[in-house]
Amino acid sequence: MAWLRPRSPVSPGASRSRRGAGAPGLATAVDGCASNRACIFDDNNFQDRIGSRAAEGGRVDVSSGNNDRMDSWKNNTGTNAAWYYNFVDENSDNCRNMPKNDSDGNVGVFNSDELSSWRTDRGC
Numbered sequence: 616m617a618w619l620r621p622r623s624p625v626s627p628g629a630s631r632s633r634r635g636a637g638a639p640g641l642a643t644a645v646d647g648c649a650s651n652r653a654c655i656f657d658d659n660n661f662q663d664r665i666g667s668r669a670a671e672g673g674r675v676d677v678s679s680g681n682n683d684r685m686d687s688w689k690n691n692t693g694t695n696a697a698w699y700y701n702f703v704d705e706n707s708d709n710c711r712n713m714p715k716n717d718s719d720g721n722v723g724v725f726n727s728d729e730l731s732s733w734r735t736d737r738g739c
């Protein structure tokens with residue numbers, strides 16, 4: 616090479632912030648769940664996200680560190696989703712629906728800290 620052209624850096628933050636400031640009624644930005652994702656959270660009210668998936672994904676296990684931790688969920692996709700109490704044998708496991716474009720900020724005492732696997736391609 617006779618010469619090397621310096622690489623131009625990618626301009627930072629080109630499209631980082633999409634949500635305009637001061638939009639009353641849109642209080643979902645802080646949970647980090649994108650508009651085309653289904654998300655699960657360790658705590659109530661969409662705090663401490665432990666999973667984020669696109670629609671049309673089959674059942675997968677969460678990591679051992681995220682097992683039995685989910686307390687709230689949000690399905691921003693246009694596809695129904697579901698979560699299971701256990702890792703295996705989905706036909707006999709407890710299954711809970713996460714309907715499309717829906718959310719639950721507090722899954723309730725009996726479902727709290729139970730999720731072990733989930734899917735984003737259909738409901739129960």
Ligand SMILES: [Ca+2]
Binds near residue numbers: 728
């Ligand atoms: Ca939890």
Ligand SMILES: [Ca+2]
Binds near residue numbers: 682700701729730731
């Ligand atoms: Ca479980």
